[in-house]
Amino acid sequence: MKQSMGVRLWRWTIISVVALYLLVPLYAMFDFSTKPFGFADKGRTFRAWKMITEQPDLWPAISRSLITAAIVMALILFLIVPTAIWVHLKLPVLRRPFELLCLLPLAIPAIVIVVGIAPLYRWISINISESPITLAGVYSMLILPYTYRSLSAALDAVDIHTLAEAATTLGATITRVIFGIIMPTIKTGIVNGSFIAIALVLGEYTISNILNFKTFQVVIAQIGRTNGNVAVAVSLASLLFVIFLLLIIPTKKRQGTVLDVDVA
């Protein structure tokens, strides 16, 4: 059916407004990062972008933050997801308390969490490691509200009980049921939850700064204090990187139509 001109116009208007809302700040960042900031600069300059590579603290910070994100991701896959599945499958009584527990990091301000967790991290720094990678622990707690919601919604959308029972009668152990049947079934939920988590980890500033860890965001803030143009260039680059990550999420399109014909 052909859509009327009015509907199409309306649709494109909305899309344009949203696109402008999202793209104008990005363009403004690009504009600022290419503005002349030295006496020698004439017109547009990419000096700030070139200077990114010259920041000694930046690359180690990026790799540390990425490693932290990877550890958080692993914790999500091997701890949080199986726990959420277990609670949904075997301990439905605990669903409400578990949900409430997972929402707590959202209700408690980051600064309060830092104050509470600082003595623990002092101990960790002395006894285990001083690496910012240890932040993965507190981050995996911070991301709970987002990851759990996304997982819970995915788990509610499919009849995991029947799937689990079907796999069990076919001979699967509970580990196989969780990792081989239910996790692939709620893949989209896991991927969505993980990306929110990674975006959060890569963007977190308060906790790492107060605990004196040099993570990606902390270093950007430091650079920003000495050279605003470079800081904005780095921020834009990191945003583009995250957008790139989001675009390559392996979401399988459901193609083909339902064959609603029953053959005798």
Place this chain on the structure above:
Amino acid sequence: MSSSAYVQLVDLAKHFGKVKALDGLSLDIAEGELVALLGPSGCGKTTALRALAGLQELDRGSMIVDGKDVTFQNANKRGMGMVFQAYSLFPHMTARENVEYGLKLRAHKTTGDKRKARSAELLELVGLSTHANHYPYQLSGGQQQRVALARALAISPKVLLLDEPLSALDAKVRTQLREEIRRIQMELGTTTLFVTHDQEEALSIADRVGVMRNGQLEQIAAPAELYDRPSTAFVAEFVGLTNPIVGKVSGGSIEILGGVVKTLPGSITSGTGIALVRPESIDVVASASGNATVFSASFLGASCRLSITLSDGARVTAQLPSPDAVGLHAGARVNVSLLDLPVFVKAAG
């Protein structure tokens, strides 16, 4: 209880809170037999099936399959094939991968080639060999249940358990698929327990039908016997339609509709009782001086159902072959009598 039974359920009991889902259920199934458990919702039929699958713990009782006590065996070790009421195909696997799943878990016994051959054979058996590479969302409900059946059969199960597998399907597909289930079951000779609340389904494909009520087996018998010779009032009323007609019982017979018919074992033996008469046991003949009037007639194709008002104002339902019902329209005077078939009689009041 015979010791030769392939499956023996002995005195199974299970309660959920105050509700007794199973209350001393005992059931024997012979090898290769298809037994259907029939009953209203909450009668415990699904609990019994799930207990046999190992998905439901019991308070009491034991289960023996092929001479082996499986009561405390884990569900994943029992080797039961199960088809569920809800669609249960693994959504991230194709039809073939679904069928092969159980075989893959027995990887030490099956090679890749054998698995492929087996899944192809089973998809062929359920008529879906052209859909092997389709994902569940590309299949209709009936096709999904066929694949689920193939998946359950792939592991050559000791017992095939069917938990109302057809209830989510529309009427036409349901009839087709139930006949196919029976054909496949007979072809493979798989011992099968089939749970349903649809009596037509149970009566049409089972070797024996067990009627359950409040966690107990009321009667188990071949479909025709269950229908013609119910041993309790509940079975008589639950399976098929009955007309409750009051009459006097004496000496193993009851006097109703101006005639005398034998009573079935289990009926009351004296006094006033209510005979539970099947619509097709009532004979209706057009007669101007008849003792009853046709109130309404519904044409059902091969047969015709008549609602008839008797001289005392009571109303009964009769069912005749359509050719015999020609001219028996609403308002026609008719003579009503009983065929000489035994009826079940319950106590009045």
